[in-house]
Amino acid sequence: MLSRLGRFFVLSTSYIANYGYADGSGEYYVSIDSEKCNACGECIPACPMHIFQVEEDDYGDMAAVVKESHRKSLKYVCAPCKPTSGVRNLPCQKACKPGAIVHSW
């Protein structure tokens, strides 16, 4: 990706974005490391609940994000992919070659 190549020339910020929330019942976060994310978009079709999209961040780089509409309901949206449901290799993590996606559960 061009914007990624840009990192070699322009000192860009990398950050860990925690999308989600903690409520009384626990912590529900999907974290994306912008340094590892290459904005390939493989996570988009991989997620059965379509929670991801790739967009330009505040610093002008392209990165995967969790859609705004899903950020407040990750506990429910991501429930089918919880390890307790028998899903061991989460589809989003499997699809993400650089390993940028981490879940809090």
Place this chain on the structure above:
Amino acid sequence: MTTQVEYWRWTESRYTNPEVDWRKASTITAGIDVGSVSSKAAVMADNEILAYGLMRTGSNSPDSALNAINRAIEGTGLTMKDIKFIVGTGYGRINIPFAGKAITEIACHARGANYIWGPVVRTILDMGGQDCKAIHCDEKGKVTAFLMNDKCAAGTGRGMEVFADLLQVPITQVGEMSLQVDKEPPPVSSTCVVFAKSEGIGLLRQGWSKNMVLAAYCSAMAHRVVTLLERIGMEKEFVLTGGISKNIGVVSRLEKELGIQAVPLPKDQKFDPQLAGAIGGALFARDLLAKSRKAF
């Protein structure tokens, strides 16, 4: 004393920096932060804050943004035309028609805190009326990690309002009252505000004083935000912004639990820390303007 108590009370304000003459400035930019409770606008002349306005958010974002910027430039002689670039931020950022770009409040907050407190700031905890943000940033004010919790009322001003309302105590007195206890009670165990409220009612029935119940809730809130800070990686140079940062009951317990003190505001600082997002926006606007000029 009237029976109707206004629990969320603050005054709309504005400020002009007397040391800055905008007519001599080469670049004038602004940042407008439309939050769920208040709308803030900061105008910058080159690298100095020229003026700001702080208003209550109305029923729609474009009007709230316009009110805030008009309030900021009031009496300065500036007109909207003089402002070369505006960045919108906050909850209503995408609905500001005269903003050249929308940037998230996370990035603006980090940038603004860096300006207000200086490059030493690494961790920013913003506890607002309806959300709680924890941001980690570098010495340039660039975000290195963040989380924003606007799903759950626990850990927000809204949660504190529920307790103030339950105990019929003005929100501004909650902090002080919570410190007037002989012995620190154990924190309220429910995180959920709805359940915490029932727990509070139960404690009152057991004969707890209002101060004790407030102490238990303030300490629960402090504990809760500590867990948020742990997630993004806590460094000792931390600052607090947002409405709850004015609640000494939460702040002192938070500092105690973390074992460190928040970085104090610099002595010559004249700005309300609530302006952090708007100031960050104005700084981004300045950079974006410089970039576009360079492109020509």
Place this chain on the structure above:
Amino acid sequence: MITAGIDVGSKTVKVVILQDGKILARSLVLTGFEQGKAAEEAFALALKQAGLSAKDIQKVVATGAGRTSVSFATESVSDVAADARGAVFINPNARTVIDVGAEEGRGISTDTRGKVIDFAVNERCAAGAGTFTEAMSRAIEVKLEDMGELSLKSTQEIPLNAQCAVFAESEVVSLVHAKTSKEDIARAIHDGISNRIAAMARRVGVQNDIVLIGGVARNKGFVASLKRQLEADIKIPDEPEYVGALGAAVIAAS
């Protein structure tokens, strides 16, 4: 053999007295602030109804959030175990049990004997339990028991964006101010909570028969929303709030 099951919930205490697979009596009292006292009261009430005294009961099993406060119980079992057992006792075809109480929601998958295979719980957050509807009914000034009927009269689907009960309260108040009909708001409230309950049930795998229990099962508006969400038929026992207590009594007898 005569046994009793006591379900000490956050809002009410339920007691079922069972003799050889037949229900002799049941009682329900508000939990209030002293769970132990409420449990004694409910037990005494059920005994009176059955015309029995405490020594006639061979075994008392407690369940529910406050099960440890029942001093006269022989033993205690978890809510999920009691729910599954009770649901299968009533309906032997039950495979998915959804229990929505005042402060907790549960999705349970059970085998033919009422043994729990898997379960998911929503606790410590009011958004996924009956308290949510109760708080919203207060906000729109409608009696809780009227919420169901009201929502069935809704003519359009409107979204409720807030997940948190506290934020949703402000949202429904602003909907009322914007002249949205209370019927439509009531439906949006039920859609919101059933959406979360359905997601939790899907986590354990939804299989027929689906049995809905707990006090919230009496709310027709919620049931209609949940049916739409799950796109399946849902069976509701006649006395849905007693199923946990019944399950405890059945476990006591075995």
